[in-house]
Amino acid sequence: MKPPGKLLRxxxxxxYFFLYAPIIVVVIFSFNAARYGVGWTGFTTKWYAALADxxxxxxxxxxxxxxAATSTLIATALGTMLGYGLKRFYFxxxxxxxxxxxxxxxxxxxxxxxxxxxxxxxxxxWLGWFELGLTxxxxxxxxxxxxxxxxxxxxxxxxxxPALEEAARDLGANEWQTFRxxxxxxxxxxxxxxxxxxxxxxxxDFVVSFFTSxxxxxxxxxxxxxxxxxxLTPDINALATLMILASLAATLALTLLQRxxxxxx
Amino acid sequence: xxASQNLLAVEIKExxxxxxxxxxxxxxxxxxxxxxxxxxLGPSGCGKTTLLRIIAGLDALNGGTLKIGGVAAAxxxxxxxxxxxxxxxxALFPHxxxxxxxxxxxxxxxxxxxxxxxxxxxxxSLVKISDLAARFPGEISGGQKQRVALARALINEPQVxxxxxxxxxxxxxxxxxxxxxxxxxxxxxxxxFICVTHDQEEALVMSHRVAVMNAxxxxxxxxxxxxxxxxxxxxxxxxxxxxxxxxxxxxAINADALVVATPFGxxxxxxxxxxxxxxxxxxxxxxxxxxxxxxxxxxxxxxPNVIPVRVEDVIYNGAETQYRLRxxxxxxxxxxxxxxxxxxxxxxGEEIFAHLAAEAxxxxxx
Numbered sequence: 001m002k003p004p005g006k007l008l009r010x011x012x013x014x015x016y017f018f019l020y021a022p023i024i025v026v027v028i029f030s031f032n033a034a035r036y037g038v039g040w041t042g043f044t045t046k047w048y049a050a051l052a053d054x055x056x057x058x059x060x061x062x063x064x065x066x067x068a069a070t071s072t073l074i075a076t077a078l079g080t081m082l083g084y085g086l087k088r089f090y091f092x093x094x095x096x097x098x099x100x101x102x103x104x105x106x107x108x109x110x111x112x113x114x115x116x117x118x119x120x121x122x123x124x125x126w127l128g129w130f131e132l133g134l135t136x137x138x139x140x141x142x143x144x145x146x147x148x149x150x151x152x153x154x155x156x157x158x159x160x161x162p163a164l165e166e167a168a169r170d171l172g173a174n175e176w177q178t179f180r181x182x183x184x185x186x187x188x189x190x191x192x193x194x195x196x197x198x199x200x201x202x203x204x205d206f207v208v209s210f211f212t213s214x215x216x217x218x219x220x221x222x223x224x225x226x227x228x229x230x231x232l233t234p235d236i237n238a239l240a241t242l243m244i245l246a247s248l249a250a251t252l253a254l255t256l257l258q259r260x261x262x263x264x265x
Numbered sequence: 266x267x268a269s270q271n272l273l274a275v276e277i278k279e280x281x282x283x284x285x286x287x288x289x290x291x292x293x294x295x296x297x298x299x300x301x302x303x304x305x306l307g308p309s310g311c312g313k314t315t316l317l318r319i320i321a322g323l324d325a326l327n328g329g330t331l332k333i334g335g336v337a338a339a340x341x342x343x344x345x346x347x348x349x350x351x352x353x354x355x356a357l358f359p360h361x362x363x364x365x366x367x368x369x370x371x372x373x374x375x376x377x378x379x380x381x382x383x384x385x386x387x388x389x390s391l392v393k394i395s396d397l398a399a400r401f402p403g404e405i406s407g408g409q410k411q412r413v414a415l416a417r418a419l420i421n422e423p424q425v426x427x428x429x430x431x432x433x434x435x436x437x438x439x440x441x442x443x444x445x446x447x448x449x450x451x452x453x454x455x456x457x458f459i460c461v462t463h464d465q466e467e468a469l470v471m472s473h474r475v476a477v478m479n480a481x482x483x484x485x486x487x488x489x490x491x492x493x494x495x496x497x498x499x500x501x502x503x504x505x506x507x508x509x510x511x512x513x514x515x516x517a518i519n520a521d522a523l524v525v526a527t528p529f530g531x532x533x534x535x536x537x538x539x540x541x542x543x544x545x546x547x548x549x550x551x552x553x554x555x556x557x558x559x560x561x562x563x564x565x566x567x568x569p570n571v572i573p574v575r576v577e578d579v580i581y582n583g584a585e586t587q588y589r590l591r592x593x594x595x596x597x598x599x600x601x602x603x604x605x606x607x608x609x610x611x612x613x614g615e616e617i618f619a620h621l622a623a624e625a626x627x628x629x630x631x
Contacts, residue, residue: 163356166323169343170350171421172373181369185360 023244030237047238057239059216060223063134067209067219068202071141076195078142079149084183086150087157104147113211116140120212132214140212141202148201149194156190157183189257196254200247272299274334274425274457275320281328282315289315291481292329297425299334302451302458304468307478308504313461316478317427320459322346334424344373349418350427353434355410357402363413364389364398370421388420391450408439415447419454428460432467444470465505469493477501493554497630502552509553509597511626518543522623525549528595529572534626541630550629557625558599560588560611561618570623576615586610590619 004012033042051057086098104112120130130136164186168178206221213222220243227236275297282290289312297303305313318324319331322343331339338346349370357366367388371381389395392412397405402413411431418426431447432440448471451458462468468475469489476486477500485492485501496502499510513527523543524533534551536543543549564571574590574597581603588599588611597619601610611617 161354161356163352163354164358166321166343167350167352167356167358168369170321170323170348171370171417172344173369174342174344177373182358186358 026237027241027244030234030241032234032237035234036231047235048242050235051238051242054235056218056223057220057235060218060220063217064203064219064221067134067137067141068199071138071145071202072195072199074138075142075145075198076149076191079146079194079198080153080187080191082146083150083153084157084179084187087154101147101150104144105151109144109205109207112144113140113208116143116208117211132212132217134214134217136212136214137209137217137219140208141205144205144208145198145201148197149191152194152197153187153190156187160186192254192257196250199250203243203247272335273297273332274299274301275459276332276335277316277320277329279329280316280319280326280331282312282319282324283327288481290319293478293481293483294329295476295483295486297457297459298473299424299457300455301473302448302460302471304460304462304472304475305478306462306465306468306475306504308463311478312481313463313478314429317350317429317459317461320425321348321350321427323350347424348427349421349423350429351411351414351418351431353430355402355414355434357410357413357417359402361401362398363394363400363402363405366402366413367417367420369417374421384420388416391419392416407435408443411435411443415450419456423456425457425459428458430462431460433462433464440467447471469505477504479504495627496552499550499552499629499631502627502629507555507598509555509558510629511551511553511621513549513551515543515545515547515549518545523549525551527551529592529597529621532570532621532626533623534628535623536628541628550631551626552629553597553621553625553627555587555598555600556585556602557622558597559620559622560599560601561620562611564618568620570621571618572621574617574619576611576613576617579611579613581610590617592619 029038030047031043031045032040033044033046034040082101086094086101116136120132120136123130124132130139160183164182165178168182169175173181204221206225209219210222210225213219218226220239224236224239227233273296275295277293277295280290280293280295282288291312293312293316295316305316307313315324319326320333322338322341326339330337333341334347357363358369361369364385368381368385371384376384385398386395389398392415394409394412394416397409397413402410405413411434415431428447432443435443444467447458451471460468460471469492472489474486474488475492477484477492479500485497487495492501493505496505496508502508502510511527511529511532513525513532515523516526516531517524518536521536522533523536524531532551541549561571564573572592574592576588577591577596578587578589580587583603585600585602586606588601590597590599599619603610
């Protein structure tokens with residue numbers, strides 16, 4: 001491979017600058033001693049300490065994690081089954097279900113959010129179910145996570161030699177044994193990637209969470225949004241930095257897991 | 266051997282299979298004897314793989330019947346059939362070691378672990394890969410993968426072993442080695458092998474009997490020798506080795522011979538091996554193998570079936586020489602063993618004679 005030309009190198013640098021400069025600014029300013037404004041007045045970690053004493057932030061962090069973990073677990077299980085079922089079985093309406101699978105991916109968040117809110121309000125009105133709170137948020141997140149998981153699983157299944165499952169059946173494995181012993185281990189990296197994506201989507205979702213949350217189910221993105229309305233403060237920067245750190249750690253863990261898998265290939 | 270040959274390992278009657286508008290099998294009937302090495306030979310799309318997959322239970326019949334070991338098998342699911350398959354891509358499980366791949370079938374049958382260990386070791390030594398147990402499929406060569414696939418299937422002691430283009434992915438040298446090994450293994454175990462291949466040499470070398478398939482039908486089912494020496498159709502004649510086809514019209518029919526007017530002149534031929542009704546003036550086609558032509562520098566007086574030809578091309582092949590011969594608007598190909606040349610061969614442009622012995626002219630059914 002030859003080294004890139006000057007123009008290409010410049011474009012790439014500019015691109016990375018626009019991508020990462022704002023994030024770096026947030027991280028830097030989370031260590032700024034100044035309470036207000038953008039002037040640098042000295043290094044401090046007191047905003048991080050302040051977060052630990054902020055019950056609102058702690059509850060929001062707990063809600064965010066519970067929401068992300070629970071919705072990811074449910075969406076990964078359902079999404080895997082959906083992706084596998086649509087790819088491996090033939091039934092009336094299969095083509096239809098396959099094509100509507102992608103629609104939630106394209107629907108704007110705000111439309112999805114309002115639709116869910118309306119559904120919850122109506123259901124609450126007629127049935128008395130779905131009082132807005134953490135449960136409705138989890139259901140809402142599962143709704144937008146499922147297609148992402150299913151699509152990743154399908155991509156993984158498409159790359160799988162169909163003869164592998166046939167070989168398992170040929171060697172005496174029934175359908176469940178074939179899935180458990182052959183298909184599941186082979187699509188596991190896909191399941192992991194799907195779960196990771198679902199987790200990240202949930203973690204930083206604002207719009208859907210905002211519309212489907214109730215009293216006491218505030219998450220970090222909602223907390224940050226409402227704080228920012230009162231002005232940018234360094235403790236928000238600290239909170240954002242911690243969220244970046246969490247995302248980074250998760251991505252790193254996933255990469256390591258996949259590398260360990262790849263050794264066997 | 267003779268006792269087991271009377272038993273049928275697989276019995277197929279009027280097997281039909283369509284994929285939408287495409288006919289993969291157009292009513293195939295077939296009896297495969299226990300203990301035989303049977304090959305399904307044909308070009309891609311002829312239905313041979315579909316037939317194999319139907320026996321394995323990986324594909325289903327649209328019509329007809331299937332018996333395995335005398336038992337109706339069409340409704341038995343794949344994982345309960347007494348057959349195992351060596352897949353074209355080998356289909357080794359990439360997340361399991363070679364040892365675990367081979368043990369897979371026995372584990373599904375809930376065989377005791379100690380016994381599994383012993384039988385895996387036996388199977389691995391049978392195909393000479395005893396030192397590979399701990400490796401993953403991604404870490405071994407193509408030839409080794411082929412052996413693992415073979416061991417993984419044979420360890421289950423199937424009534425019938427199905428092989429789908431077993432040597433197709435290997436290079437020529439390895440293929441030739443493994444052909445012989447596969448053949449010896451089959452003769453030693455006595456298991457019925459059904460092998461799908463598009464490689465005519467592979468089929469001829471390994472099989473007791475071969476079914477040549479074309480467009481969802483069996484063109485001819487015979488021993489390798491009969492298929493080569495007495496092809497019944499143009500397709501078989503041209504698919505197995507190269508062949509000259511000579512068309513003509515009957516001018517005389519005797520009890521055991523006929524005389525035919527061809528573009529190469531009037532030729533006499535035997536009637537043997539022909540199920541075709543012959544009529545005076547009717548069109549017939551003969552197949553002549555290139556090595557059955559005898560090339561002569563001069564014509565002997567009154568020798569029948571000798572035609573004057575001009576040498577067009579000469580291709581030296583080491584052991585033999587290929588000649589392209591022209592006679593009017595038509596060409597013939599001939600192959601001569603170089604060891605049998607007395608004068609160092611013929612040169613392009615030479616006017617010589619070709620002798621087509623009556624026994625070399627095989628009358629075709631179509």
